[in-house]
Amino acid sequence: MKTVFSPGQLAHDPRHEISDGELKPAVEIPARAEIVRARILEAGMGEILAPEEFGMAPLARVHDAGYLDFLDSFWSRWTEAGRGGEAFPFVWPVRGLRADPVPDHIDGLLGRYSFDAGTPMGEETFAAARASANSALTGARLVAGGDRAAFALCRPPGHHAAADYYGGYCFLNNAGIAAQWLRDAGAARVAIFDVDYHHGNGTQAIFYDRSDVLFLSVHADPREEYPYFLGHAEETGIGAGEGFNVNYPLAPGADWAIWSAALDAGLERIARFAPDVLIVSLGLDPYEKDPISRFRLTQDDFTRLGARLARAGLPTLFVLEGGYAVDALGVNCVNTLTGFEA
Ligand code: Q9C
Numbered sequence: 066m067k068t069v070f071s072p073g074q075l076a077h078d079p080r081h082e083i084s085d086g087e088l089k090p091a092v093e094i095p096a097r098a099e100i101v102r103a104r105i106l107e108a109g110m111g112e113i114l115a116p117e118e119f120g121m122a123p124l125a126r127v128h129d130a131g132y133l134d135f136l137d138s139f140w141s142r143w144t145e146a147g148r149g150g151e152a153f154p155f156v157w158p159v160r161g162l163r164a165d166p167v168p169d170h171i172d173g174l175l176g177r178y179s180f181d182a183g184t185p186m187g188e189e190t191f192a193a194a195r196a197s198a199n200s201a202l203t204g205a206r207l208v209a210g211g212d213r214a215a216f217a218l219c220r221p222p223g224h225h226a227a228a229d230y231y232g233g234y235c236f237l238n239n240a241g242i243a244a245q246w247l248r249d250a251g252a253a254r255v256a257i258f259d260v261d262y263h264h265g266n267g268t269q270a271i272f273y274d275r276s277d278v279l280f281l282s283v284h285a286d287p288r289e290e291y292p293y294f295l296g297h298a299e300e301t302g303i304g305a306g307e308g309f310n311v312n313y314p315l316a317p318g319a320d321w322a323i324w325s326a327a328l329d330a331g332l333e334r335i336a337r338f339a340p341d342v343l344i345v346s347l348g349l350d351p352y353e354k355d356p357i358s359r360f361r362l363t364q365d366d367f368t369r370l371g372a373r374l375a376r377a378g379l380p381t382l383f384v385l386e387g388g389y390a391v392d393a394l395g396v397n398c399v400n401t402l403t404g405f406e407a
Pocket residue numbers: 084085183222223224225233234235261263291348350357386387388
């Protein structure tokens with residue numbers, strides 16, 4: 066299958082993040098994408114294409130206009146306020162405070178449009194996030210055009226970003242943007258299966274009231290793990306979306322036997338939904354040696370994952386999400402994709 070990737074995605078190059086309440090070296094770094102790209106070339110997996118430019122319109126189908134304007138104007142506002150380094154939010158409109166009116170000052174805007182302090186922003190962040198979304202959109206166009214599958218090597222990732230907030234290293238919801246684009250291109254139903262270790266809170270929130278996009282996620286139980294405030298089993302959708310959101314929270318420590326039982330349950334739900342396209346939010350952080358995660362998938366389990374996804378028999382767009390065991394990312398990614406193609 067073809068891979069879509071732009072070197073422009075590397076321009077977001079954070080130094081630090083706030084993790085577990087402390088300032089630490091950033092883990093969502095350009096090397097993640099470079100290692101995956103190198104392994105794809107080494108494995109002779111197929112062509113690597115540069116994304117096409119889709120402009121702002123497909124982003125605005127999913128994201129709030131004020132949020133996109135904030136991302137676009139962030140660096141000029143930040144430097145006008147006399148700042149120059151990477152930015153972290155530090156005040157939020159939580160219960161009892163007001164998210165509307167939107168503040169004018171950049172410090173207020175950072176809090177209004179984020180949900181965690183773990184996600185650094187810099188001068189090139191929005192350009193890199195746009196390039197990442199263009200990779201997802203180009204992959205969607207390949208699948209819509211008849212390719213059995215495509216791999217969008219998205220970085221920065223997307224699944225924690227909702228319509229009007231960033232966080233969890235995510236700024237634009239690449240999988241959600243691709244899903245909406247596919248709907249607009251004529252797909253009646255799209256399923257998004259999120260296998261990242263962390264719950265895809267942003268994707269869930271975007272499609273929560275809709276029955277045309279089925280969202281499913283296998284992830285660490287939010288009682289015990291980030292993002293803590295979404296991803297429980299009882300979140301099943303609202304209104305027209307009731308029954309079209311499916312969470313499989315698992316206790317930390319889950320191995321392939323436990324994890325793949327949830328995977329199979331999700332695939333059964335997808336079969337009943339009968340989508341035109343499947344999007345896989347491919348987080349590689351369920352890996353046993355991932356530095357920030359506590360599931361126990363082995364390198365061979367990723368091959369098994371690809372093979373099981375292939376059995377759904379659907380046109381499939383893989384969109385990279387998390388995964389931080391940098392040396393193993395390439396192997397686990399290519400194992401999934403070749404497992405699918407075998
Ligand atoms: N000990 C993605 O995988 N830090 N984002 C959690 C918990 C944030 C992960 C620290 C993790 C965000 C795309």
